[in-house]
Structures are given as C-alpha cells and as structure tokens.
Amino acid sequence: MQKGSRYTSVLVGAIVGSVVGFASYVYTLFGNTIPSFFAVYFREIGAALIMMAVFVFAIAWLMKAKPGRKPQRYLIKVFDVCGVETPIDGIRTEFKTHDVAWSFMKEYKKFYPLFNFALVSDLPNSEKLTIFRYL
Incomplete structure (x- = not known):
C-alpha cells in the first residue's frame, strides 16, 4: 500500500506542478507579454x-466664431425730441466705416443737443436697418 501512495503523491505532485507551471505561464503571457506588446500601439492610438x-473642436470653433460680413455703408439717422425721424440740412449722413460715423455722430450731438442720433446699417440677412449705436 505504501508503494501505491508513493506513486500517487508523485503523480499528484507532477499534476500540481504542471498546473502551477501552466498557470504561471498563462499569467505571464496575459499579464505582461501581450499587454506590453500592444501597450505601445494603444498609446499611439490614444x-x-x-x-x-x-482638431475637430478647433475646426468647429473656427466655423462658429467666423466673423460675419461687415456692412459696407453706415448711415446716421436723426430723431427729434418726439422720436420722429427728421432730416437736418448740411450734415453728412453716409459713411464707409463705423469709427468715422461714430465720430461724426458725437460731434453732431454737441452741435444739436435737442436731437438724438442713431448709427444704422443694412446687414445682409436683415430686412430692416440695424441700429449699432444710439446717442
């Protein structure tokens, strides 16, 4: 009986050793070898x-933040104290740039304090004139 148990323990020891060895091989293969092989590629893909x-967000931002077309001409509208549009003889009312029109409008307000002035322009997608400044 001793002889059979000795062979059985050797057989069990060999099976356990081979299972532990295979488990260690599988653990090393799937835990270190394969991930380290693909880690370089995953890093590059990431x-x-x-x-x-x-780049997608930058292009989307540029498309949304794209400035609209600027008006080619600016007008100064004159309003009296009641809010009725009134022409004043001798003043310039058409301009090509916003800054020049704004400067003239401030000067007109000094010379004609009882009148109000609106800096307007015709924008491409608008049916009515758009007021930029009101003084």
Missing part, C-alpha cells in the same frame, strides 16, 4: 484620438 478630437 494620442492620435486625442489629437483628432483637438
């Missing part, structure tokens, strides 16, 4: 995805 996302 960096590429981040760069693509940055």
Whole structure:
C-alpha cells in the first residue's frame, strides 16, 4: 500500500506542478507579454484620438466664431425730441466705416443737443436697418 501512495503523491505532485507551471505561464503571457506588446500601439492610438478630437473642436470653433460680413455703408439717422425721424440740412449722413460715423455722430450731438442720433446699417440677412449705436 505504501508503494501505491508513493506513486500517487508523485503523480499528484507532477499534476500540481504542471498546473502551477501552466498557470504561471498563462499569467505571464496575459499579464505582461501581450499587454506590453500592444501597450505601445494603444498609446499611439490614444494620442492620435486625442489629437483628432483637438482638431475637430478647433475646426468647429473656427466655423462658429467666423466673423460675419461687415456692412459696407453706415448711415446716421436723426430723431427729434418726439422720436420722429427728421432730416437736418448740411450734415453728412453716409459713411464707409463705423469709427468715422461714430465720430461724426458725437460731434453732431454737441452741435444739436435737442436731437438724438442713431448709427444704422443694412446687414445682409436683415430686412430692416440695424441700429449699432444710439446717442
């Protein structure tokens, strides 16, 4: 009986040893070898995805933040104390730039304090004149 138990323990020891050895091999294969092989590629793919996302957001921001077309002509409208549009003879009312029109409008307000002035322009997508400043 001793002889059979000795062979059984050797057989069990060999089976346990082979199972532990195979488990160690599988653990090393799936825990270290395969991930380290693909880690380089995953890092590069991750960096590429981040760069693509940055470019997509940058292009979307540029498309949304694209300035609209500026008006080609600015007008000064004159209103009396009652709010009725009134022409004043001898003043310039058409301008090509916003800054010049604003400067003239401030001067007109000094010379004609009882009148109100509106800086308006005809924008491309608007049916009515758009008021930029009111003084």
